[in-house]
Amino acid sequence: MTSVTQSEQSRAMTTPSPSAANYPGLDEWRNRTIGQHPQWAEHPDFASTIEELNAVPPLVFAGEVDLLRERLASVAAGEAFFLQGGDCAETFAGATADKISGRVQTLLQMAVVLTYGASLPVVKMGRMAGQFSKPRSSNLETRGDQTLPTFRGEMVNGFDFNESSRVHDPNRMLRGYHTSASTLNLIRAFTTGGFADLRRVHAWNMGFAANPAYARYESMAREIDHAVKFMAACGADFDALKTTEFFAGHEALLLDYERALTRIDSRTYLPYGTSGHFLWIGERTRELDGAHVDLLSRLRNPIGVKLGPSTTGEDALRLIDALDPNREPGRLTFIIRMGAKNIREKLPAIIQAVEGSGAKPVWVTDPMHGNTVSLPSGYKTRNFDDVVDEVRGFFEVHQALGTFPGGIHVEMTGDDVAECLGGSDPVNESSFAERYETLCDPRLNHMQSLEIAFLVAEYLSKQN
Ligand SMILES: O=C[C@H](O)[C@H](O)COP(=O)(O)O
Numbered sequence: 001m002t003s004v005t006q007s008e009q010s011r012a013m014t015t016p017s018p019s020a021a022n023y024p025g026l027d028e029w030r031n032r033t034i035g036q037h038p039q040w041a042e043h044p045d046f047a048s049t050i051e052e053l054n055a056v057p058p059l060v061f062a063g064e065v066d067l068l069r070e071r072l073a074s075v076a077a078g079e080a081f082f083l084q085g086g087d088c089a090e091t092f093a094g095a096t097a098d099k100i101s102g103r104v105q106t107l108l109q110m111a112v113v114l115t116y117g118a119s120l121p122v123v124k125m126g127r128m129a130g131q132f133s134k135p136r137s138s139n140l141e142t143r144g145d146q147t148l149p150t151f152r153g154e155m156v157n158g159f160d161f162n163e164s165s166r167v168h169d170p171n172r173m174l175r176g177y178h179t180s181a182s183t184l185n186l187i188r189a190f191t192t193g194g195f196a197d198l199r200r201v202h203a204w205n206m207g208f209a210a211n212p213a214y215a216r217y218e219s220m221a222r223e224i225d226h227a228v229k230f231m232a233a234c235g236a237d238f239d240a241l242k243t244t245e246f247f248a249g250h251e252a253l254l255l256d257y258e259r260a261l262t263r264i265d266s267r268t269y270l271p272y273g274t275s276g277h278f279l280w281i282g283e284r285t286r287e288l289d290g291a292h293v294d295l296l297s298r299l300r301n302p303i304g305v306k307l308g309p310s311t312t313g314e315d316a317l318r319l320i321d322a323l324d325p326n327r328e329p330g331r332l333t334f335i336i337r338m339g340a341k342n343i344r345e346k347l348p349a350i351i352q353a354v355e356g357s358g359a360k361p362v363w364v365t366d367p368m369h370g371n372t373v374s375l376p377s378g379y380k381t382r383n384f385d386d387v388v389d390e391v392r393g394f395f396e397v398h399q400a401l402g403t404f405p406g407g408i409h410v411e412m413t414g415d416d417v418a419e420c421l422g423g424s425d426p427v428n429e430s431s432f433a434e435r436y437e438t439l440c441d442p443r444l445n446h447m448q449s450l451e452i453a454f455l456v457a458e459y460l461s462k463q464n
C-alpha cells in the first residue's frame with residue numbers, strides 16, 4: 001500500500017509504545033455532546049469489547065499516515081489530485097475478493113483517466129476498510145405498523161427489519177475491525193503485488209460490462225500502452241510502475257471504536273487514529289464543541305470535514321482553528337457537499353473566507369450527498385445529471401476564484417448496480433428491483449464512475 005523505511009518499521013516493532021490509555025486529552029470528547037452515538041454503553045459486552053479493541057494491532061502504521069499527509073500537502077499546493085471512492089456503507093458479507101478487487105480496479109481506472117487526462121499525480125484512497133457506520137436523519141424506521149431503530153451500518157446493527165437485528169451491539173465493532181483488517185490486507189496485496197502495475201491498464205477494464213465509458217477507457221489504455229512500449233524501447237526502467245500507493249479512509253463516526261484504536265506512535269509519542277489513514281467528520285457531527293471535532297483534533301491523521309449548504313465562511317474558519325491550528329499542509333481537507341443547486345451560490349463565500357485567512361486546506365467535491373432524492377417507490381437515488389452538475393459547479397467556482405479544485409469523493413462500486421439514475425448508458429428505475437444493492441445511499445456504478453473521471457480529467461486539463 002505505502003512504503004515506510006526499514007528502520008522506521010523495525011523501531012516501531014521493537015520499541016514498546018507508550019500507552020494511549022492515559023494520554024492527556026484523549027477522553028475529553030466524553031464530556032461533549034456525542035452526535036449520532038449508538039446506544040450500547042449498557043450492553044453486557046461493551047466493556048470487554050473495548051478492552052479487546054484496546055489491545056488489537058493497529059490497522060495502519062503511523063508512518064503511512066504521515067506519508068498521506070505529505071501527499072495531501074501536494075494536493076493543497078495544486079501539484080496532485082485526490083481521488084476518494086467506495087461504498088456508502090460497507091458490509092461484512094461484501095468483503096470478498098471479487099467485490100474488493102472490483103472497487104480497487106475501478107478506482108485505479110479512474111486514477112489512470114485522471115493522471116493521463118490531466119497530467120497530474122493522483123492520491124488514491126478507498127472509502128474502504130472501515131466505512132461500516134452511518135449517521136442517519138432519523139433514529140427510527142417505520143414499516144407498516146412496526147417501528148424499530150434505524151439501520152446505522154453493520155458496525156452498529158443489522159439491516160434486517162426485526163427487533164433483534166436492530167439492537168445496537170458493540171460486538172459488531174470487533175467484526176468491523178477484523179473485516180477491515182482482511183480488506184486492507186487484500187488491498188495491500190493488490191496494490192503492491194503486481195495487480196496495480198500500470199502495464200495491466202487493459203486488464204483493469206476486463207470483467208466489466210461493455211458500455212460507452214468502457215470503450216472510451218479502452219482507447220485511452222491503448223495510448224498508454226503505446227507510450228509505455230515506446231519508453232521501454234528507449235530503455236526506461238519500469239520498476240516504479242509495479243506498485244502504487246493506495247490509502248484507506250472512512251467517516252470517524254463511532255468514537256468508541258476510534259478511541260479504542262488510538263495508539264501512541266513509538267517514533268513521536270503522538271496519538272494516531274490507527275483504524276484508517278484518513279478520518280473524516282460528517283456533516284451531521286461537525287459541531288465545533290462536539291465530541292467528534294474534539295477527538296479528531298487530537299489525532300495526527302489527516303482529517304476531512306464534510307461541509308453542507310448551511311456552512312458559512314465563519315464556520316469553516318472556526319473548524320480550521322479547531323482542527324488545524326498550526327495550518328499544517330495536508331492536515332485538513334474540506335469535502336464540499338452542497339448539492340448541484342447550491343454549489344455555485346454558496347461555495348465562493350466559504351473559499352474566499354478561508355483563502356483570505358491564509359489557510360490552505362485541500363478542497364474536495366462530494367457531488368453525492370447533497371443530491372439525494374427519494375422516489376415515490378421508496379428508493380433513495382441520485383440523478384447522474386445532478387452529480388455531474390455539482391462537479392461542474394465546483395470546478396467553475398474554483399476557476400473563477402483562481403483556487404485549486406483538489407479532489408473528488410464519490411460513493412461508487414465496481415459492480416454493475418442500478419442505484420443512481422442516468423449516465424450515457426442510462427440507468428432507469430425499472431432496473432432497481434434487480435440491481436439496487438446498497439444498504440444506505442445510492443452509488444455510482446462502474447460506468448458512471450468512469451464517466452465522472454473523464455469529466456474531471458477534462459476540467460483539470462483546462463486548469464493546467
Ligand atoms: O450516507 C449518508 C447518510 O447516512 C445518509 O445520507 C442518511 O440518510 P437518511 O436521511 O436516509 O438517514
Ligand SMILES: C=C(OP(=O)(O)O)C(=O)O
Nearest residue numbers: 135282283284306337369
Ligand atoms: C454521511 C455521509 O456524508 P455526509 O456527512 O456528507 O452526509 C457519508 O459520506 O457517508
